[in-house]
Amino acid sequence: MTKTWFITGTSSGFGRIMTEKLLARGDRVAATVRKREALADLEAQYGERLWVANLDVTDDRAVHAVVDTAFQKMGRIDVVVSNAGYGLFGAAEEVSDAQIRHQIDTNLIGSIQVIRAALPHLRQQGGGRILQVASEGGQIAYPNFSLYHATKWGIEGFIEAVAQEVASFGIDIIIAEPGPAGTDFGAGLVRPLQMDVYEGTPAGQVRRAIAGGSFKILGDPVKMTDAMIAAAEKQPAPKRLALGSTTYQSIRKALGERLAELEAQKEITLSTDIDV
Numbered sequence: 001m002t003k004t005w006f007i008t009g010t011s012s013g014f015g016r017i018m019t020e021k022l023l024a025r026g027d028r029v030a031a032t033v034r035k036r037e038a039l040a041d042l043e044a045q046y047g048e049r050l051w052v053a054n055l056d057v058t059d060d061r062a063v064h065a066v067v068d069t070a071f072q073k074m075g076r077i078d079v080v081v082s083n084a085g086y087g088l089f090g091a092a093e094e095v096s097d098a099q100i101r102h103q104i105d106t107n108l109i110g111s112i113q114v115i116r117a118a119l120p121h122l123r124q125q126g127g128g129r130i131l132q133v134a135s136e137g138g139q140i141a142y143p144n145f146s147l148y149h150a151t152k153w154g155i156e157g158f159i160e161a162v163a164q165e166v167a168s169f170g171i172d173i174i175i176a177e178p179g180p181a182g183t184d185f186g187a188g189l190v191r192p193l194q195m196d197v198y199e200g201t202p203a204g205q206v207r208r209a210i211a212g213g214s215f216k217i218l219g220d221p222v223k224m225t226d227a228m229i230a231a232a233e234k235q236p237a238p239k240r241l242a243l244g245s246t247t248y249q250s251i252r253k254a255l256g257e258r259l260a261e262l263e264a265q266k267e268i269t270l271s272t273d274i275d276v
Contacts, residue, residue: 003233004028006070006077008057008114009084011038013183014133017225018081023050030070030077032057032084057084057110058102067117076125079232080118082111083133085151089189089210091203092146099192100147107151112158115173119166127170131232132159136179136247140254143202163239172237176228179247181219186210219244 005022009015010031019029023046032055033039039052051073053066071077088103115130122128138152156175163173198204209215224243231241242248
């Protein structure tokens with residue numbers, strides 16, 4: 001059956017690939033971009049099956065207005081994909097206050113507002129799916145990505161709670177966690193002025209690995225996008241969708257270490273209850 005999707009951040013990367021794939025198979029897409037001309041070719045090819053709106057997800061009022069209009073124009077929307085975002089690449093001490101604000105406003109608050117704007121419409125139509133494009137960086141952390149990780153860990157916590165709040169309305173939320181992939185994410189990294197003091201630290205090592213090309217990128221963005229689309233149609237919906245061998249290995253290692261540390265502190269943890 002033909003489905004209708006709402007997708008943010010469709011000018012490039014996963015959002016663009018997903019939009020192309022869905023339109024090619026006959027679905028309808030309401031797509032948002034920062035610059036409308038980024039989808040001019042698809043508008044010309046697919047006509048009324050593609051509705052495009054300009055949107056900066058850091059503008060709360062605009063997010064709600066665009067989502068409201070999309071549901072009005074498209075009717076029922078089956079899947080809402082919150083995808084817009086970027087990476088701030090620098091040690092915590094290097095980034096500016098303005099850069100911190102913009103990273104959080106885009107990746108975290110922007111995603112929260114897209115979901116909040118969609119919920120009333122999904123409730124009224126009797127249900128639907130939300131797909132949040134997060135990252136392996138919502139479960140693990142690399143040096144130099146501290147603010148990026150703050151947003152991805154934050155949106156995962158938000159969704160953990162919201163998914164429980166709206167499940168009885170027939171609304172499912174999926175967290176997609178792609179690892180390093182061959183998109184233009186790296187080219188879009190915002191890089192603050194580097195401090196020499198970090199050159200001999202893990203932050204400096206990551207910088208050199210990315211600059212020198214030794215940071216392995218194994219993820220295929222087309223295969224990852226196919227997996228996201230399939231997950232959005234799966235019954236029941238998965239809560240999380242880890243994508244890529246790097247993601248599997250890094251998340252498995254991190255969860256194992258956390259569980260081991262929890263068990264090692266079990267006696268102390270249990271001893272801090274109120275005496276009965």
